[in-house]
Amino acid sequence: MSESGSIIYLDGVTVSFDGFKALQEVDFYVDHGELRALIGPNGAGKTTLLDAICGKVKPDHGRVVFGQATELHKLEEHEITMMGIGRKFQTPSVFQNMTLFDNLTLATRHERGVFANLFHTLNRAQRDHIMSTLQTLGLEDKAHQQAGILSHGQIQWLEIGMVLVQDPTLFLLDEPVAGMTREEREKTSELLQWLAKDHAVLVVEHDMEFVRQTADRVTVLHEGQVLCEGSVEHVKSDPRVVEVYLGRG
Amino acid sequence: MKKRIGFWGIGLLVSLSLITAVNAQDTIKVGVLHSLSGTMAISEGPLKEVILMAIDEINAAGGVLGKQVEPVIEDPASNWDLFAEKAKKLLLQDKVATVFGCWTSVSRKSVLPVFEQYNGLLFYPVQYEGEECSKNVIYTGATINQQASPAVDYLMSPDGGSKKRFYLIGTDYVYPRTTNKILRLYLQSKGVTEDGIREEYTPFHHQDYQTIVGKIKSFCAGGDGAVINTINGDSNVPFFKELANLGITADNCPVISFSFAEVELQTLDVKPLAGHLASWNYYMSLKNPQNFKWIKAYTAWCEKKGIPAKQCVTDDPMMHAYIHVKLWAKAVEKAGSTDVDKVLAALEGLEINSPVGNYKVDEKNHHTWKPVYIGKIREDGQFDIVWKTEDWVRPEPWSELTYPGRACDWSGDGQGTYDMVDGKRAYLSEKK
């Protein structure tokens, strides 16, 4: 598979926190319209990899290339986001003191500069988009309630929704189903597959069950390096993976 | 919450009107405007005491014009902006006949417009930089030629060690700046060369004098140097401690200070200051009967007011503060009225017997005549008088050096400060 087809491409990326190498020389790519799962034991560097993509951490060396030739590692976080990369964090972070609607209003795709927003009010189209998003998430009836009152699962969805309304080309989802009930997981999984139709999605997840029913390709990270890559079955059969990961359940 | 604004507004107005509701018809109200809190309280507090004491004595002797004198005490809390506010209150709401108050030049400058606008009368008891001569102020404190220049003359005399080099150090505000502006010219007029004069200013409450004292040490090394100190308040402690530590003593490099007296010394660690000099019009240790009687009276007052004996000392500004109450009373009696203009007229050339001997208000310029003493600081915070002017010194609000031919005259149809322009008076007020 060629680099040109990839939407995100990590080229020998190394990230270290004084001494400790969270990522070493990682080469990694995701194609357009792909739904990629990223798995690995704790401290394998999964989150760090997402961080490296969305600019939360800067690689010590190596390149992070988005689309054809945009070098993300040279940009600020907000610039990266505006390139069309949406991130959902591991610990759900929404604006608890705002309504769901306001949460999404902030996320809605629109000029981010101060003066652009000084006199900005949502137009009908944007309102509808927000409401429909809430609908897909099944949260429309809570539209004007504080996010603080949502259940953990719903908060996850809200955050996913916030990524949705940004309408990015690449989704970065960090443990989207953590703390969800089985129903919620299935629903989330549907949602992701529906997303993957016209977006690239990169999911970090522990739950193999969920991974199997959602992802079409899986990358296994171990100690900051790509261990192996392929379909869920292929990965599961790989002895090294069994050794480092599944072996431990 | 909307109610609350109204609530506050009303509450405020009520409380204000309450404050203003002071009423007593058959007394003469006088204002006392000294900081009783904040950083200046230490110095200004005692002034309030002697003023009240003087008023007491006056009332005991039957008051003025047969009326009792009623002090209205305001506390501007060492806050320059509050001074203006409080002065306004005294003049407009309490309608006082006169105000005794202010210490720092800053506070005086900020109340000046108020007094001039409402034609009030202010007695100002502290030595100051001069170059001011308001119609509405009587300046009883020393002008520069009544404190600073005599000090310099003393230091340059063989008696004072015939000094040739002078390090002018002060706190950075109007008094030291103006004083040194004039002293510089004065020194030059006495043949002191440019490199024989150093000038430096530190902020209020400055603590770190290491470097400066280092400079002073090498400046004085020749033995012909002296320091003229206009540092204000607490900064003197680290300054003198540093001097003592670096072994700078009074006999090879005397420091002469203009801005602390007995009261401040009581609160400082005097040991490092001992032997250095000060220049004032009055010292508690002056050996004359009037002073002795006054101190006795004040000690009694302290006991009455429960002021601890340690703090019960008198100093120059206190003496002026006490005397200017007496001056005012005498003038009111002479004028037969408390009307400001009449009292001012009565004050011209008014003589009075004071703890420094005879003392009088100048016939023209609203300042006062008094002798100048150089004192040497003792370990007990008192002074040994080492030198005195032969007689009382004429006040010069405008120094001949900075403004040749400028003087001030409020007597008769005098209009205050004027310049002599080809033998004729050109009043500044006419320029405006």
Place this chain on the structure above:
Amino acid sequence: MQPTQSQNMKNSAKGTWITAGLLVLILLIGLPLGHHYGWITNYSLNLFSKYLALAILALGMDLIWGYTGILSLGQAIFFGLGAYVMGMNLMLESSGQGVYGEAIPDFMVWNRLTELPLYWLPFKSFPIAVIGSIAVPALAAAAIGFLTFRRRVGGTYFAILTQAIAFATWLMFNRNEMNLGGTNGLTDFKLILGYALSEPNTQWALYMLTAFLLIACYVGCRWLTGSKIGLIMTAIRDQEPRLRFLGYPIAQYKIFIFSVAGALSGLAGALYVTQVGIITPSQIGVLPSLEIVVWVAFGGRNSLIGAMIGAVGINAARSVLTAQFPEWWPIILGGLFVIVVLLLPNGIVGLPRQLWHGLRHLRGRSSAGRQPGPQARQRPVERPSVNPSTR
């Protein structure tokens, strides 16, 4: 908790006009009438309009701290800058009337200056001075913001830095070499636009102007906090990282808000100096800056009305108390700090709601209504996830 933004957006218009109307009623009609009928003396009116000027300052503080969660310990700098710029104009307006009767201000004479320093010249013109008194502080704020926010210096670090800057500014303004009057500051103003400042009429006009501007500023701030910017401000306060990954250039926003606050402070300063008649460095330093904080904290840091009440209330209290028992004032003020922060996280305007909350869940999660500071530890939302039968 504060009213949610979207409600704000809807209600703000209505609410704003109601409160504004009330303010007009009290400040622009009530008090002037009272003054006209002599219930309120010139002196009191003048005093009160000083408080109103300070209320504008509090509005600025509320924007930056209450809404955006950035604690600036240097707001007094901008207040001072505005005041000094205006003061310079007043100084020049009444030049030649000083003690020395020279063309330059008195303090310059004893600072051995012969003519006006260059940077004084522009402020000879009143319009420039007015504009300057708002623009200069705003620019200063922008500069400080640019140096700090861009490098993501925030939270306590920002507080300490602004404090240090305030301290440095205070030191500098105290120097007479700055030719701004040193410790004495600028004072002894006589005229404004040729009108005598001492004239009751002038003072009345100034009062009306101040009251009007205060109301205008209030409406402006309400509009700002109600707008999308308002949302973003709150977002910065509560969840800055999240907002950053929504693609917002946080620094820009912080700088913007900080400058707006600076401009308000400057305006307040300009009004203050014309009415009090003196501005000294003692109004610039760390202490006054922190006092502004306590006004806002006392009034209610999530409410503009609260900020204004705080400013007027505490300053009124000061005038009264410093007259009665001055030496206790600092202790009272300090006590206020402790009490307000510990017990009234939303100030007095938040008190009713807070009590209500307190009653609501007695097992006093007293954290209710508290705004987590920008650095607050995330309160984990540990609740059993409910069954999402939302379809």
Place this chain on the structure above:
Amino acid sequence: MARARTTWSTANVPIYLKRSKGEAVLKLTCIAVVLGGLVGSTLLHTTQARANTLKTYAQGLLQPDTQRAALEGLRDLGEPTVQPLLDALKEGALYSWKGVVYRFTDTGTFVDLDGVPLLDSAGEALLPDDMEPVPLAEDNIALVRRILDGLNLFAADVATRKATVRRLGNLRDAAVIPMLEKALAQETHTDVQAVLRVAMDKLRLASPDPNVRLETIRAFGASRAESALSRIKGLRKTETDPTVLTAIDEAVKSIEDYLRLRNAVGYVFNGVSLASVLLIMSLGLAITFGLMGIINMAHGEMLMLGSYTAYVLQELFATTLPQYLDYYFVVALPLSVVVVGFVGVLMERGILRFLYGRPLESLLVTWGIGMMLQQGARLFFGDQTSVSPPTWFRGGWEIMPGLIFPYGRMFIILLSLLSLAVVYLLLYRSTVGLKIRSVMQNRDMAACMGISSRTVDTLTFAMGTAMAGLAGCALSLIGTVDPEVGKTYIVDSFMVVVLGGVGKLVGTVIAALGVGMSNKILEPLISGTAAAVYAKVAILVLVIFFLQLKPTGLFPAKERTAAGAVR
């Protein structure tokens, strides 16, 4: 009648009025008396007669035109007994009443020349209103001074002798050399002898004989005596003799070289000294801020409390056991730690623990507390008080001629190093420190391991404040003790902490050194009248710009999310 005097100054001419008094007749009689006195003094020599002559001269002092004669008479009399008389004359305590001369004494009574007090019938001190003060004419002051000097050179008190010698030495008047030689001949005390020699050397510079000048200059050059520098330079202008001129240049050079070196050493010491002050203040902050993330705005006031502890103890000792006054400091040092540490406990237990995780709130609260403490101190102690250091901290160690390291400052340097060591050991080499650090990094985990995080919090905070207490007690040696003493260095020490970066002691140390040194090196460089201030400001600006490069300080805490600064 008014009499204008021009001797006062050439440029500004204050006028000294003299109240008119004294009729011609009286004057004449006085002159007669004085003349008589002079005659008498030369003839009779019994003590009785001396007393009489003293009286007659005293009479002579009363009139301006006989005053000088009388003074000269007294000078030739050269007797200790004239001292009180002249002192009184000098300080205006000499009076005449009904033609008799009286001195007014500290006890508030008039005494005549034989020391007999003037009492009324009731035995009370009599203070007549028509007492005439005796003015001392301007041009006689020098004479009086000289007479008194003559007496002081042989005064019993050593200090008086030294002082007199020094002053005479500075007179640049070769005429006094014989006086000094006479004194040296009789002087027994070695110190005074040394002072005498220096004084005479200085005077010799003015000697007419070039050889004398030459050797004196060489001597000064060899001894590198700074005190002679300006004098020698002054000489250069007037000197004609070539050999002397070259000698002068050599002397000046050698002295100035020496001075350059000495000043350099001096600056370094000043820097270190300031750094130590900052360090000892910042340590406490570094603990509370670095470990707990609490900005203790009351740190300055904690310092103040430390100073007041010293002050109170001093007062206690002064009243109770004055003989051990010096030892108050020994007690004060540990006590201030305890007291202020305890205050810290109260603060933490009472207030701060409700505010963990909300640094801005705790910042405001601590500031409020500080404000109350400050004013409380002002109400209780008044505004200016100061501690006088124990005698063994007075003065300093003269490390090289003319350069003194004050003991007080050296002590503070030592103390700061000591406390640094203690803090280090406590935090990084002790179980307590281990607990502290574990709690600060992850309180829940620590709690699981059975560490009471609450106790640790209290302990840590108390430790921080205790350091401030220690600092306060130490700083009282070199500064004031007043309610605002905390304000002086607090901003700088905040800068030090920010600059050093939280969580690492070494950062604090280096930052303190950096700020202190650069401050003391800048200060002399910036000329003009405001060096001290501009240096301070410059430092603040530098720090702010430094934070542009390293927003988390020199040694940021090694966590994945750098604490506070970057978010």
